[in-house]
Amino acid sequence: MSKKYVYMFEEGNAKMRDLLGGKGANLAEMASIGLPVPPGFTVTTEACLEYNKTGELSDEVVAQVEDALAKLEAKIGKKLGNIDNPLLVSVRSGARASMPGMMDTVLNLGLNDQAVEGLAKKSNNERFAYDSYRRFIMMFADVVIGVPKSYFEEYLDEYKAAKGVKYDVDLDAEDFKKVAAKFKEIYKEKQGVDFPQEAKVQLYEAIKAVFRSWDNPRANVYRQMNDIPYDWGTAVNVQSMVFGNTGSKSGTGVLFSRNPATGEKGLFGEYLIDAQGEDVVAGVRTPSAINDLAKEEDPVLRGIHTQLVNVADTLEKHYKDMQDMEITFEDGHLYMLQTRIGKRTAPAAIKIAVDMVSEGLATKEEALLSVDPKQLDQLLHHTFDKDALAKAKPLGKGLPASPGAAAGKVVFTAEDAKARAAAGERVVLVRLETSPEDIEGMVAAQGILTVRGGMTSHAAVVARGMGACCVSGCEEIKINAAEKYFDLGGVRFTEDSYISLDGNTGYIYGEDIPSADAEISGDFDTFMKWADDTRKLQVRTNGDTPRDAKTALGFGAQGIGLVRTEHMFFEEERIPKMRCFVLADTTDERKEAVKALEEYQKTDFTAIYEVMQDLPVTIRLLDPPLHEFLPTTDAEFQAVADIMGKSVADLKVKARGLHELNPMMGHRGCRLAVSYPELPEMQTKAIIESAIAVKKSKGYNINPEIMIPLVGEVKELTYVADIVKKTADKIIAESGLDIEYKVGTMIEIPRAALLADEIATVAEFFSFGTNDLTQMTYGLSRDDAGKILADYLDKHIYEADPTARLDQNGVGKLMKIAAEGGRSTRPDLKLGICGEHGGDPSSVEFCHRIGLNYVSCSPFRVPIARLAAAQAQIKYPR
């Protein structure tokens, strides 16, 4: 039994999107509920994948197409390529997910020098026939053969100019005959062979061209941005043509059942009389608003509007969501050419979701599922003015590392960013890569652009944490930071140049594009309340400062999942003290240095506790390699030398000794605590003493969770946990207060995941550090991943950047091993995630499914995680 590659519309339904694509499945579905759909058939996505692998349509596929075509011809009573009564068809792509404008379409297929005459006779409309023919020649040349349509359009413009008219409607049958003849000449001139007259040849070439368009560069880019796997493929829909270009009772239109920008109920869209579909898109004539159809003089047209209102209503009830439709009306008869769930802005998405529930069209669960969590980003960040953005031309592209829009003058150092921002300038910080010392500059800048680094590079992580726009890893940039300029897309940028960054797409513009804050509506609160009522997974935030904590609380965070204590050490006043620690030779020197830091830590923890009140706060002990703190300039060395009473030369020798070849896998995390027990001792002291202080002064119930990073072996956890407990218990006992605290660990080293059952004998909670876990599991450094990821995405080796979207297959397998292992030892083990994946919807769903208690993400991603968690609960109830 051979596989079924071709389905007549009447054989399909909406549930068959994987095989028939969205368009094919919905055409079938509309046909089945009695809406007027021109007959046709769909060639499956499986046929596409096979074609793209082998480069040939198999005999089986061809045989089934022939069979379907015969059925179609019988149904319509016309024959493809027939001279007297030709069947014309459209050949259109349709993938499982909507990818608007990414792939190709051919209309009016089946016309040739004889058939066009037959069509003219049969329709009694020679002008229409030749108009259709010239359209077909151009589309076939452009889409199937790759001869750009500009050659044809240029000629048409010349022709109209010569005749002294402006619009196509001003041309008559004779004109189109001449144009069609000339188009065939252009075709032959560019392609070297005659335009194919054989209709079957036209059909198969068109099908193959649509299949190939699945692999075109813009489709690949779109898929990467939207997490659409390459191996879905596209289907092809072959449908009998209906014509909007047969006269004044004919036309074409695209419309939504609600306003996609605002969410307001009612038809929204455009139509054109006496035109085919591509005319609307091409903007040849200015179309009218769809509701103007109700004001047309011709009652036939007004009737179409009435029909449309009913159709939209029917489809919304049927699909329980806002619809995006394509229609054609031919001599007063309405035909549905497509319907799909309509894309919409974030505010519209929220309004529609809430309205649909109050209209009784959808349940709360359906409403929650109708909004893409990633879209919420738009609500929380600066966005560019849409029209201004549409006109701007990007000069380059990096990774969309942190959403939002930023525009300003270029600065090359954090100091400059601070100074010029303080002077009232809008600036964008451009760096080879950022380091913790750049933080103040990053805060001051509108946005950050880096040449190196991936989605979890320092710049990306910090920017997301602050809600600042960041584009990272734009390797095309040639930067000369010393001389303060860089080159991109053939343009040299200096400190006087304006630049704009789109953090949602990664595009970089060489101009100052205006932007605005988005607003959050009352519907948003209603909607998020539904999400909170639904989800089982808690959502915490990663935050290092009281400011972060406040922002995240405002976004609905239920605690802090990660305080990175090291971020506190980079402030101007503090860093010299940290450097004394790093450059110390003896334990005594280290203890001395640590003492100074203890007070800072207490101040910080106290402030964070006061914001979070009774909510849980997880504090991670010092994590990064020490050399991150090292002085770089002579002045900085001198400052440390003065404090320590040492020579700069000695300190420089010491600093060189701290160099590591692979710092990511070097002396960091709990390894620092093992080497220098005075460090966890000091940090524990600060954590517990500030908890006691806040409990005393404010009465909040502070129960800190102390997290030990980079554990790979239970004995190292035991070693550090013993220090923490001994220190904490003593302080608590002396305070006479009842302070509960937990000691847990990050699971971020593959070995820790593998041996989680042992680790859980000591750890009271696990938090998956999926940034490091992904790096180690892949053996791929996030700082060096730029070129590798580009090549791998290009060659379809990776479907997505694993540092941005959790690799459920590999890293996820380790997480499952760890979750099961940990809970086998300690059934009530609290499990969370604090890697950047905690804010990625598909990763959140995975965390829900493997039984985590919470996800923790940057403040600005908290709403996304809340919605994603609700959706996960609806899809996989637990």
Place this chain on the structure above:
Amino acid sequence: MSKKYVYMFEEGNAKMRDLLGGKGANLAEMASIGLPVPPGFTVTTEACLEYNKTGELSDEVVAQVEDALAKLEAKIGKKLGNIDNPLLVSVRSGARASMPGMMDTVLNLGLNDQAVEGLAKKSNNERFAYDSYRRFIMMFADVVIGVPKSYFEEYLDEYKAAKGVKYDVDLDAEDFKKVAAKFKEIYKEKQGVDFPQEAKVQLYEAIKAVFRSWDNPRANVYRQMNDIPYDWGTAVNVQSMVFGNTGSKSGTGVLFSRNPATGEKGLFGEYLIDAQGEDVVAGVRTPSAINDLAKEEDPVLRGIHTQLVNVADTLEKHYKDMQDMEITFEDGHLYMLQTRIGKRTAPAAIKIAVDMVSEGLATKEEALLSVDPKQLDQLLHHTFDKDALAKAKPLGKGLPASPGAAAGKVVFTAEDAKARAAAGERVVLVRLETSPEDIEGMVAAQGILTVRGGMTSHAAVVARGMGACCVSGCEEIKINAAEKYFDLGGVRFTEDSYISLDGNTGYIYGEDIPSADAEISGDFDTFMKWADDTRKLQVRTNGDTPRDAKTALGFGAQGIGLVRTEHMFFEEERIPKMRCFVLADTTDERKEAVKALEEYQKTDFTAIYEVMQDLPVTIRLLDPPLHEFLPTTDAEFQAVADIMGKSVADLKVKARGLHELNPMMGHRGCRLAVSYPELPEMQTKAIIESAIAVKKSKGYNINPEIMIPLVGEVKELTYVADIVKKTADKIIAESGLDIEYKVGTMIEIPRAALLADEIATVAEFFSFGTNDLTQMTYGLSRDDAGKILADYLDKHIYEADPTARLDQNGVGKLMKIAAEGGRSTRPDLKLGICGEHGGDPSSVEFCHRIGLNYVSCSPFRVPIARLAAAQAQIKYPR
């Protein structure tokens, strides 16, 4: 029911070593086969571990000791601390594995001011009683309290000098009375309290001191060197004293049943008349050779010799191995104080093993198990002259990275090493760390010493491959390579200084210690033949040159498991061409550069195939990060610039762009092949074309195994494997020959292990790259592990360096997942290991157990792996 912590000797046997330690178990065993053993009891290793954790002997342990003591007193008819008839005991350590001289012993315990009088009366020997008392005071002070015995010995020397005598035997009872009295004064002076008169106090303090000695620095170092886990603990043996110091028919001795240096059969050892055990060790008097006992005038002593010959024979038959015994004879009665398997040199071990089989004392299996595979290193490498080594004092210690002995003058650069060695000097290369460009200097040097890097650093891996001595990671060294000197142990070494390295221990000496090649006897071949007949696991070698291949074949390798192609690119003539590839901007430039390299590769592969003939050869495609090949000096840049017709400035910009923050997890391995398909194409061409050439010219059946490194995802393997197969199949088809080849992968990325079932759909073999797999699984860079490992071994967090001994628990778990996953997809999947662990015996055993087909290791470790594989098969037959 409480745990049993104390066993009378008659309750134990030889199988209870884990609980009773080796000494306790063997005392029990000897008692059970009727040999004369003074009664006593053993406190278990479990009691030790509990004590070392809590710092206290539990009530339960004390109660059981009291009980055992009562039984012992009843059996002997004496009482501990009794004034008239005191029981004296020895308190000695005894761990599961023998750790000679590492832990502590107290003799004559139970004496005090009264008991000494009782002993004098009872033995009718006042001199003996006070001799025993003064010995006890000193030992107790030294071992239990920590007052160094030098204080006491100095006084004794003064006393003898004052009296004008040389030896202790020249002192009489009155002398010892005075000495004992003075010893008590010294004790009080140093310790601040009186010497304890209460015998029970003495006993428990001594037991605790022995337990604590498990944790002393020299014991810790010994354990690390010998892979003895900390959590084994030591037992304590409390045994009634017998006295070798009661007169001329008494004495003490230590002896072996065969010569431990040569393996020759017959008693070998020493004895002393009228002395206690520690006198032999201390060298107070010169002992006599044990066989002189047969020539003593006193027939009683000659009788003891006869008894010893019988006892040795009995024990050898019983234990089926050579024995190391401690004896005391008291008034003509022989007592066995200890027996254990005797340590021996490698040549002796081989001879004894072969002899035992021909004597019918042991089976071949038992003989194979009797030799420690690691010992074979001694047979294959240079060793220091034993006496000269004993006299030398080490100035520092690094990691014993590659065995052997090296002595010569210090050189600081590879060039100097080459030049001075060519001029006939013996030189030792001292570097901060080595890089591939140092290879020629490393070959020229006697040995290599590095300041940084662990057991799998570049220096270590290369040195082991060459069989050269290497000590790595000696972080105490302060090196100034520019000015050509370094400081270690307070000494400044310049180019004129001699230095000696012991690659077996890691010790560094500031002098020129003579050394010699060890010789391989005929017994060695016999013995290794047995191993080969026994083992199921094949042994291959890692080798990059025909020289390596020849060496390994001589050592019995059955193929090459790893040819690292990159090592071929570092030769002076070749490296500029490689640099052209690395610094190329376009694919065309890369193709051009690759062409030049292809000829080199063909030459190399041809030579290797010709050595290996029909044996399998696994060739790995280019693996290291490209920047390893970068030019460093201006002259080097200029050379590349000349070839490429580019400017040095442009090349430097390009070179800077190749910098990576964590190169170990960067653009390397198959990632290079994905980015630059021309690379695997060229390498495949060279591999297959040389195979064809050798098949044609020599008739050998060359079936190359092409190995794709650093795979983490099946699609990247597919991508590169497709290139390899397409290239290879075309060449083979054109040749008309029948060349079979395999395409496989390294499993060295955790994700590859986790998803091995998918990977095996493409890979025809797996080779575990446990160097990288260990790094990634631990998140620990081998280049940066020095300080971390030192701290972790110190604090008992790691039992062993996981880069040297395979972590069976964590990394091994991944290997099992991979082996099972791979074979679930492809049951005949060939599995091997080519990480450095392939030559480590415990790791080889693990590989055998999880069903690998072969291990591959450096040439000089091949014999070790062969024996380890045989032992694994005996222990775990498959």
